[in-house]
Amino acid sequence: MFAQQVAAAQPLLIGLLLLWTSYGKLANPEEAEKTALPKLVGEKRAKPAYRAIGIIEAALALALLSPPAWTAEVLAATALGLGFTGYLIYAKVVVPEASCGCAGKSAKPVGYRSIGRALLLTATAAVALTTTQGWWSAGPATFILIAEAAAFIALSPELDRYWLLPLRRLRVRLSHPLAGTASTTVPLAATERRVILSPAYRAVTGLLRSDVRDYWDEEDWRFVSYTARYDGRSATAVFAVPHSDSESVRVAVVDETSGQTLYRPALLSMAS
Numbered sequence: 001m002f003a004q005q006v007a008a009a010q011p012l013l014i015g016l017l018l019l020w021t022s023y024g025k026l027a028n029p030e031e032a033e034k035t036a037l038p039k040l041v042g043e044k045r046a047k048p049a050y051r052a053i054g055i056i057e058a059a060l061a062l063a064l065l066s067p068p069a070w071t072a073e074v075l076a077a078t079a080l081g082l083g084f085t086g087y088l089i090y091a092k093v094v095v096p097e098a099s100c101g102c103a104g105k106s107a108k109p110v111g112y113r114s115i116g117r118a119l120l121l122t123a124t125a126a127v128a129l130t131t132t133q134g135w136w137s138a139g140p141a142t143f144i145l146i147a148e149a150a151a152f153i154a155l156s157p158e159l160d161r162y163w164l165l166p167l168r169r170l171r172v173r174l175s176h177p178l179a180g181t182a183s184t185t186v187p188l189a190a191t192e193r194r195v196i197l198s199p200a201y202r203a204v205t206g207l208l209r210s211d212v213r214d215y216w217d218e219e220d221w222r223f224v225s226y227t228a229r230y231d232g233r234s235a236t237a238v239f240a241v242p243h244s245d246s247e248s249v250r251v252a253v254v255d256e257t258s259g260q261t262l263y264r265p266a267l268l269s270m271a272s
Helices: 002-027 029-034 037-041 043-065 071-094 112-128 139-154 157-175 188-196 199-207
Strands: 208-218 221-230 233-242 250-255 261-263
Touching: 002 029, 002 043, 002 071, 002 112, 002 139, 029 037, 029 043, 037 043, 037 071, 043 071, 071 112, 112 139, 188 199, 188 208, 188 221, 188 233, 199 208, 199 221, 199 233, 199 250
Parallel strands: none
Antiparallel strands: 208 221, 221 233, 233 250, 250 261
């Protein structure tokens, strides 16, 4: 009985999730250019296709949230989840620098978290296929959706700035990486944390493909390098981290072969 109620509750979560993702697509259609859609359907058709997906998601969400409960709606949600999963795998393999575009603005390329979210959507829709009841009859089983929603949030890179980044900042404040350091040499962990919290890091985080690869000190600066990818080209992101707080962290993305500067974001002059 309880399992049937849990299954009946799933369309509520799926409907709310699809409303969120559809809003992102309809409110920011220009994000289509950053996805794999131009490669898949052509540049001219990418934006209309992106909008069309948003409209389909919104229509399906409203159908799932409104009575009566139809098996066809859940079947459509299952097919949509499978379609999303296939598309994201295609994007990761064929256009690895492309963003997900799943919920609007995001500079991060398709990763395993986004694919995992699509698989979770498919799984919840498949569970909902086992009942013909509406979510409004699920009773206490709807509280199960809190844990499922937390899983969706953890798998959504678009929401990192609301929970993951604040947690990282809290960890830095609590750990005090420079406390008790007698030497003038700054620990690499402290430098890495300072980079992660900087506007420079947020400006290029979607381009990075590794953790710290190398670092060195020159006069009043420490330089930290990461493997990166820019417009399909192998590159290196080099962060310049000042030893003092009078300067802000800077970053430049350079071509791996020629050393040519490919990208240098214009950041506000502020201490990191």
